[in-house]
Each structure stands twice: as structure tokens, then as C-alpha cells.
Amino acid sequence: MVKHPLLRYLSRRLIILLSSFAVALVALFVLLRVIPGDPAATLAPIGATPQQIAAARHLVGTDQTLLSQFIHWVSQISTFHLGNSLISGSPIAPEIASRLRITIPLTLISFAIAILIAVPVGYLAAQRSSTWYGRVLNTISQFGIAIPIFWVGLIFIYSFALRLMILPAGGFPPNGWSDFGGSLKSLVLPVATISFVMSASLTRYVRSATLDVLNSEYLRTARALGFSQRQAIWNHGVRNAASPIISILGIELATTFVGAVVVETVFALPGLGSMLVRAIQESDYVSMQGVLFVSTLVVMMSGFFADALQKWVDPRLNRFSIKSETQ
Amino acid sequence: MTIKQNIGRKAIAAAVALGFAASLIPAGAQASNPTTVINVGSLYEPQNLDNTAGGGQGVTEALNGNVYEGLFRLNDDGSVSNLLATGYSVSSDGLTYTFKLRSGVKFASGKPLTSADVKFSIQKVIAPASLSARKSSFGPIASITTPDDLTVVIALSAKSISLIYNLSYVWIVNSTATDFAAHADGTGPYTFTNWVKGSTLTLTRNPAYWGPGAKNGSVVFHYFTDATALNNALLTGAVDVITSVQSPDALKQFSTSSYKINNGNSTTKLLLAFNDRVAPFNNKLVRQAVTSAIDRKKFLQSVWGSYGQVTGSMVPPKDPWYEDLSGVYPYNPTLAKAELAKAGYPKGFTFRLDTPTYDPHPAAAAFIKAQLALVGITVNINSVTDNQWYLNVYKAHDFVATLQEHVNDRDLVWYGNPNFYWGYNNPAVTKLVNLSEQVKSARTQTLDLKKANELVVADAASDWIYLYPQIVVATSHLSGYPLNGLNSQFYAYNIVKA
Numbered sequence: 001m002v003k004h005p006l007l008r009y010l011s012r013r014l015i016i017l018l019s020s021f022a023v024a025l026v027a028l029f030v031l032l033r034v035i036p037g038d039p040a041a042t043l044a045p046i047g048a049t050p051q052q053i054a055a056a057r058h059l060v061g062t063d064q065t066l067l068s069q070f071i072h073w074v075s076q077i078s079t080f081h082l083g084n085s086l087i088s089g090s091p092i093a094p095e096i097a098s099r100l101r102i103t104i105p106l107t108l109i110s111f112a113i114a115i116l117i118a119v120p121v122g123y124l125a126a127q128r129s130s131t132w133y134g135r136v137l138n139t140i141s142q143f144g145i146a147i148p149i150f151w152v153g154l155i156f157i158y159s160f161a162l163r164l165m166i167l168p169a170g171g172f173p174p175n176g177w178s179d180f181g182g183s184l185k186s187l188v189l190p191v192a193t194i195s196f197v198m199s200a201s202l203t204r205y206v207r208s209a210t211l212d213v214l215n216s217e218y219l220r221t222a223r224a225l226g227f228s229q230r231q232a233i234w235n236h237g238v239r240n241a242a243s244p245i246i247s248i249l250g251i252e253l254a255t256t257f258v259g260a261v262v263v264e265t266v267f268a269l270p271g272l273g274s275m276l277v278r279a280i281q282e283s284d285y286v287s288m289q290g291v292l293f294v295s296t297l298v299v300m301m302s303g304f305f306a307d308a309l310q311k312w313v314d315p316r317l318n319r320f321s322i323k324s325e326t327q
Numbered sequence: 328m329t330i331k332q333n334i335g336r337k338a339i340a341a342a343v344a345l346g347f348a349a350s351l352i353p354a355g356a357q358a359s360n361p362t363t364v365i366n367v368g369s370l371y372e373p374q375n376l377d378n379t380a381g382g383g384q385g386v387t388e389a390l391n392g393n394v395y396e397g398l399f400r401l402n403d404d405g406s407v408s409n410l411l412a413t414g415y416s417v418s419s420d421g422l423t424y425t426f427k428l429r430s431g432v433k434f435a436s437g438k439p440l441t442s443a444d445v446k447f448s449i450q451k452v453i454a455p456a457s458l459s460a461r462k463s464s465f466g467p468i469a470s471i472t473t474p475d476d477l478t479v480v481i482a483l484s485a486k487s488i489s490l491i492y493n494l495s496y497v498w499i500v501n502s503t504a505t506d507f508a509a510h511a512d513g514t515g516p517y518t519f520t521n522w523v524k525g526s527t528l529t530l531t532r533n534p535a536y537w538g539p540g541a542k543n544g545s546v547v548f549h550y551f552t553d554a555t556a557l558n559n560a561l562l563t564g565a566v567d568v569i570t571s572v573q574s575p576d577a578l579k580q581f582s583t584s585s586y587k588i589n590n591g592n593s594t595t596k597l598l599l600a601f602n603d604r605v606a607p608f609n610n611k612l613v614r615q616a617v618t619s620a621i622d623r624k625k626f627l628q629s630v631w632g633s634y635g636q637v638t639g640s641m642v643p644p645k646d647p648w649y650e651d652l653s654g655v656y657p658y659n660p661t662l663a664k665a666e667l668a669k670a671g672y673p674k675g676f677t678f679r680l681d682t683p684t685y686d687p688h689p690a691a692a693a694f695i696k697a698q699l700a701l702v703g704i705t706v707n708i709n710s711v712t713d714n715q716w717y718l719n720v721y722k723a724h725d726f727v728a729t730l731q732e733h734v735n736d737r738d739l740v741w742y743g744n745p746n747f748y749w750g751y752n753n754p755a756v757t758k759l760v761n762l763s764e765q766v767k768s769a770r771t772q773t774l775d776l777k778k779a780n781e782l783v784v785a786d787a788a789s790d791w792i793y794l795y796p797q798i799v800v801a802t803s804h805l806s807g808y809p810l811n812g813l814n815s816q817f818y819a820y821n822i823v824k825a
Binding site: 055090168266277 | 372374375380381455456458508509521523524525526527529547549550551552553555556557559560562563564565713
């Protein structure tokens with residue numbers, strides 16, 4: 001029996017995570033099968049004989065029952081094999097791993113930069129909310145939220161690649177990260193695009209959380225007890241403001257990871273998103289399942305870690321949950 | 328699944344299609360440089376590396392003639408020349424072909440080429456598991472024997488005048504190799520180096536090549552899913568040449584001295600294909616009326632500006648049996664109305680037009696709808712995905728009319744197959760198409776198919792809206808690249824940079 005309340009909470013949360021994951025697996029499998037289309041049709045040539053169609057179906061395994069396809073898939077997942085692509089015939093796990101080498105750095109670097117921008121800007125926008133530049137910052141972030149990410153990408157490409165010609169418009173070096181400089185250069189504009197859009201929305205959250213804290217009674221009490229504004233915010237405000245922001249960050253991280261599909265298409269990056277797009281175009285269920293499986297895992301894990309971090313940062317949540325558990 | 332994908336992108340289609348041997352921009356006086364890297368931008372990434380397992384157009388574009396070679400090579404004018412075969416002889420009854428192989432040829436792996444590899448390669452194409460539609464064109468092959476290492480004998484059960492031409496589509500692979508989907512071991516001027524899925528495919532000059540050798544050091548195919556990203560890559564110098572331009576609007580940005588826009592020969596046709604089995608299109612008069620009611624030149628102009636061509640038939644100018652039939656059904660809505668009345672539809676009718684969702688089909692559907700409304704015909708546009716098209720239109724024939732691209736050349740022969748999706752059934756055409764394969768001379772074949780084409784057009788079996796342009800754009804310091812038929816192959820070995 002786990003004694004520590006935080007660990008107890010986490011183990012309960014882990015059980016929920018695993019059950020949600022099992023449900024997600026079934027949903028994923030079923031939803032992909034109800035989409036009209038036949039992967040064998042993608043492989044079979046024009047003028048294909050019924051025998052060729054049957055051969056194609058056998059090749060891709062769609063001649064099996066749904067149940068046996070599902071059992072086969074789950075048994076593959078348990079060994080992290082994830083199956084072979086219906087179209088290329090090659091195992092998809094190494095391909096996913098290779099594409100994650102682009103999507104993960106793209107997501108994490110963008111995320112880190114967005115936080116580095118959003119936290120000070122959001123704080124400043126809140127603290128100076130009544131001044132003209134507080135309003136300007138707020139307007140800029142509103143603007144950032146309103147424009148679609150692909151458009152930001154196109155503007156960046158136009159400005160920095162086509163006009164100034166200082167950065168590549170897209171693509172990734174043929175030898176990948178072994179060309180470290182080239183790889184980093186390829187990621188500058190995609191990272192800038194995601195960071196710009198993400199920091200705009202994060203700024204709004206930080207501003208709103210900071211405003212809540214600044215207007216709170218406990219901060220006024222702290223000031224009345226003789227703390228300076230800075231001390232009061234540092235000792236009491238930050239943790240309080242951090243709690244909702246962490247929860248938003250968990251969602252934002254997952255959204256960015258999944259949403260990288262748009263940026264990867266605009267910048268022709270061979271990441272997980274572009275793999276998904278191609279799999280959809282080719283009705284390659286196995287590749288789709290593989291990519292969505294990994295994406296589901298990332299989304300659920302980021303939610304899990306955000307929850308855990310939130311618990312750790314905000315002790316009140318612990319107390320409430322302990323109380324509720326002991327009631 | 329579209330005809331384009333099946334025939335073009337998959338490069339495994341039309342059983343009797345003429346290949347696109349590259350016509351090359353002359354490399355001029357530029358010297359070859361075995362250290363130069365040629366960066367090629369393409370929208371056609373291979374699905375796998377095996378052209379008998381659904382590798383797609385991309386694998387032909389990257390590997391055909393570059394890594395893999397056939398017994399014969401297709402040239403730009405449609406002629407066929409020896410490649411791995413030094414020659415062949417035909418028996419007097421036309422049923423036995425004896426091929427002599429070039430000696431001293433080795434695969435990239437070092438294994439010498441033998442007749443066993445040739446036999447294995449042909450059998451791979453015609454095997455039951457083969458997904459190559461080329462397979463049906465080898466139907467007459469009765470046996471393949473290998474009397475010695477450099478001789479292959481093919482016995483036929485029926486004459487096949489297109490055999491040599493068809494063999495130019497068969498890649499000679501290493502018979503001891505495995506995993507053709509992920510690796511390539513050919514005899515060509517390049518060796519396959521690596522393929523980063525979703526990104527690039529790299530070929531490196533083969534120093535042990537039996538022929539003159541590539542004029543550049545390596546070729547990197549960069550793959551894009553977005554046409555704008557592809558164009559940007561050329562504008563920023565990330566690639567030296569792009570193998571297809573998707574719209575004339577994109578050409579404006581290349582109209583400077585830094586780029587060369589090449590208007591090559593295409594074989595891709597946009598068709599309004601009627602289901603000739605069902606009413607009202609089982610009536611020739613109705614098909615003729617609809618064809619006369621659509622101003623094809625106006626539509627081509629609106630989509631491609633001054634590029635492209637209205638041919639008035641399935642046969643592109645590169646096919647030997649081409650003739651300009653664009654004048655058979657000039658735009659004439661008055662005549663169309665009269666023909667409709669004569670056919671029993673004085674007030675017109677309503678039909679469903681199954682329309683693929685990607686360009687230019689939706690625009691074509693809207694144009695056709697507007698034009699046919701003027702003669703009293705109501706068109707209900709029904710958007711269909713590739714797979715829906717394949718299953719409902721192509722497989723189940725559950726359609727009235729559809730729009731579709733047909734990529735390959737020499738695909739007139741589909742009108743000789745009454746079971747094809749459009750259900751055109753004219754015994755005279757079927758007979759001519761079948762006979763054309765049995766004849767002794769190419770001239771007779773040409774005459775037969777010309778006659779067949781005239782019959783097909785007279786029946787207005789389909790409405791051939793227009794022939795696409797084939798536009799290749801490259802930086803002006805590049806030369807030696809192929810101009811035509813990029814939807815099936817892209818010979819890279821003559822490309823040099825100034």
C-alpha cells in the first residue's frame with residue numbers, strides 16, 4: 001500500500017492513464033477501419049485482376065477478420081514492433097523513431113522558446129495592464145492567436161527564405177542530424193513559427209493568471225505584512241499563478257506535438273506529422289495506427305506529467321485530494 | 328485511387344504504354360564533374376523501391392535508368408534502343424525471340440549479370456503476386472529459357488509486336504537479392520545510397536558502370552507533399568530542378584533569367600468519362616451532344632493559359648497513331664441541343680458527375696456544369712475520394728459519368744476492352760486493338776490503331792477535355808536533364824551544372 005499521498009495519487013492516476021490508453025487503442029483501431037477505403041486498392045494496378053486484388057489484400061492482411069487484425073496489432077504493440085507499413089512493407093517502428101528525431105526537437109525547442117517569451121511578456125502585460133504598452137502586448141498576443149499557423153509559416157518563408165535568403169524554405173539535410181548545423185538551420189523557421197503562435201496564446205494565460213494573483217487578497221495581505229511587491233509575488237504569487245499555467249502547458253505541449261503536422265507540411269520536414277498525412281493519403285492503416293498510437297501516448301503522458309507537476313507545485317491540491325480520499 | 332495514381336504514380340499501369348525515354352536538354356560543352364551533387368525536387372516519393380510491389384511513380388522516377396536498367400531503353404521519340412541486350416533475333420513465325428546480353432556487366436553489388444537474372448526479372452513481373460499491370464502485356468509469354476549465361480530465349484504463344492517495347496519496362500534485378508522493397512541492386516550508372524522516408528533519396532555515381540558513366544557525382548531526390556514548398560525549394564536554391572509544375576500561376580515566379588521553363592511533351596489527358604453502359608450515355612447521340620456542348624479550348628485556356636493542348640482523342644502526339652481530332656466536335660451548343668432532341672431529351676436531363684477532390688477536377692466539374700446548363704442538362708457534382716473512385720467507379724462501375732486523369736501513353740487500347748470501367752463496347756475497335764498486337768510491322772500496328780482511334784472518337788466514347796502540359800523548371804546553369812515523361816522516369820546521368 002502506497003503511503004505517501006503524492007505517490008498514492010500518482011499510482012491512481014497511472015491506473016486511469018493505462019485504462020484510458022486501452023480504450024484509446026480500441027477506438028483508434030475501430031475508427032480507422034470505418035473510414036472508407038481499401039489499402040489494397042492503393043497497391044493494386046489499374047486493370048488488376050481479382051487475383052491481383054486478392055493478392056494485394058493478402059499482402060496487407062486485410063483479408064483477415066477485424067478481431068484477428070486487432071489481436072495481431074496489440075501483440076505487436078506489446079513488443080513495440082508496431083507492424084509493417086501496408087504500402088512500403090517495411091517495419092514502421094524504425095521509421096517512427098527516425099521521424100521523432102525531428103518532431104521531438106521541433107516540439108520541445110518551440111515549447112521552451114514559447115515559455116521563455118510568454119512568461120515575462122505575460123507577466124509584464126499583467127503588471128502593466130493599465131498602461132499603453134501593457135495594452136500593446138495584449139493586442140499583439142491577441143493577433144498571434146488569431147492568425148493560422150500555416151500562414152505565419154508562409155510569411156516567415158517569404159521573408160527569411162525567399163526575400164532575405166538567409167534560411168532554408170524547408171526540407172531537412174539528407175544525412176539528418178549528422179549534419180548538425182544544417183539540421184539546426186532547417187529547424188529555425190519551423191521553430192520560430194510554432195513559438196510565435198504558441199507564445200501568443202501562452203502569454204494570454206500567463207497574463208490572466210498573473211492578474212488573478214495581483215488582485216488577490218493574500219497578496220494584499222502579504223504587502224500589508226511588510227513584504228515588498230517583488231517579495232510578495234516571489235514568495236506567494238508565483239506558485240499560485242504557476243498552477244493553472246502548468247495545466248495549460250500540458251495541454252499546449254500535446255497540442256503542439258499533434259499540431260506539428262501542419263508546420264511539417266509547410267516546411268517539408270520528414271517528421272511524424274508528414275508521415276501521418278502520407279499514411280492517410282495511402283489508406284495505410286498500420287502506419288496511421290502507429291503514428292496515432294505514439295501521438296496518443298505523448299498526449300496522455302504530457303497530461304500525466306502536467307498533473308504530477310501541478311500537484312507538486314501546489315500543495316493545496318494535495319491537501320484537498322488527501323481530504324477527499326480520507327472522507 | 329485514381330487512374331493517375333494507378334497508371335502514373337504507380338507506374339504499373341497501362342499494359343501497353345509507351346515509356347517516356349528522356350529527351351534531354353543538351354548538356355552542351357559543359358564538362359562532367361564526378362563531384363557535383365544534383366538536387367531534384369519532386370512530389371512523387373516512392374511508396375517502396377519495388378516496381379512490381381506498388382512502388383509508385385516515384386520509384387520509376389528515381390531508379391529507372393539510373394539504378395536499374397532494362398534489356399532495352401525507351402527514347403524520347405518513342406523508339407527503343409538496346410541497353411543490357413546487344414541485339415535480338417525473331418523466328419520467322421514471330422513466336423520466338425532470342426536476346427544476346429552485353430558481357431562484362433555487373434550489378435552494384437559486384438555480381439555479374441547473367442541470363443538467369445533476366446529470366447528472374449521477367450518472371451518477377453509476371454508472377455501471381457506481382458502488382459505490376461505490365462504483367463498482362465506479357466500474357467503471350469509461354470516460356471523463358473537460358474541456353475547460356477549471355478543468351479535468353481522467350482517463346483510466345485501468340486505474336487506480340489510490342490514485346491521489345493514492353494521489355495523496356497522490365498528492370499533487370501539481381502536474382503540473388505532479397506528485400507527489393509527497401510534495397511536496390513541494379514546495373515545502372517548510379518548505386519542506391521539511402522532513402523530517408525518523407526525526405527530524400529540519394530543515388531551515388533557508380534564508378535564500375537559498364538557504360539560511359541554519369542556526368543555528376545550524385546543525385547538527391549528531395550520529396551515534397553506541398554507544391555508551394557517544392558517551388559520555394561527551387562527559388563531558394565535547395566533544389567536545382569523540379570520535375571513537375573502544378574499550375575501556370577507558379578511559373579510567374581520563375582520567369583527570370585535565373586530559371587529555365589521547359590514545356591515538354593505530356594501524355595496526361597483529362598477525361599470526362601461516360602459510363603457507356605447506362606442511360607443516357609449508352610446513346611451515342613447524347614455523348615456527341617455533351618461533347619459539342621463543352622468549350623474545351625476555353626477551359627484549357629482558363630486552367631493552363633497558353634500551355635497544354637486539346638487533342639480531341641485519347642491519343643497524345645507522342646503516340647505513333649496520333650492524329651489531330653480536335654476538330655471533330657467543335658464547340659456548338661446549338662447542334663448539341665438538336666442532337667439532344669433527336670436522342671429523345673429535348674428538355675435535357677440530370678446526371679451525377681463523380682469528381683475527384685483534387686485539382687483540376689473540381690474546377691473542371693464546375694465548368695462542365697455551367698456549360699451543360701446552357702443546353703438544358705443539369706449536372707450534380709459528387710465529390711469522391713481516391714478510394715471511393717477506385718471502388719465505386721473503377722471497380723463496381725457504379726457511376727454515370729466521371730472526371731479522371733489518364734497519365735500513360737499508348738492507352739487507347741483500353742477502349743478495346745469492353746470490361747474497362749467506362750464500358751465502351753465496339754466490336755470493331757476491340758478487333759482492331761487485338762489485331763494490332765498480332766501484326767508483323769509497326770506501320771500496320773500504327774494504321775490499325777489510328778483506325779481504332781477514329782472509331783472511338785466517332786462514337787464519342789468519352790470527352791477528352793485536354794492534354795496536360797509537361798513543365799520542368801530548372802536553374803539556368805543546369806543542363807542535360809530530361810524534358811518529357813517525368814511522370815514515369817527521370818534520367819539523371821547527363822545532368823551537369825555550369
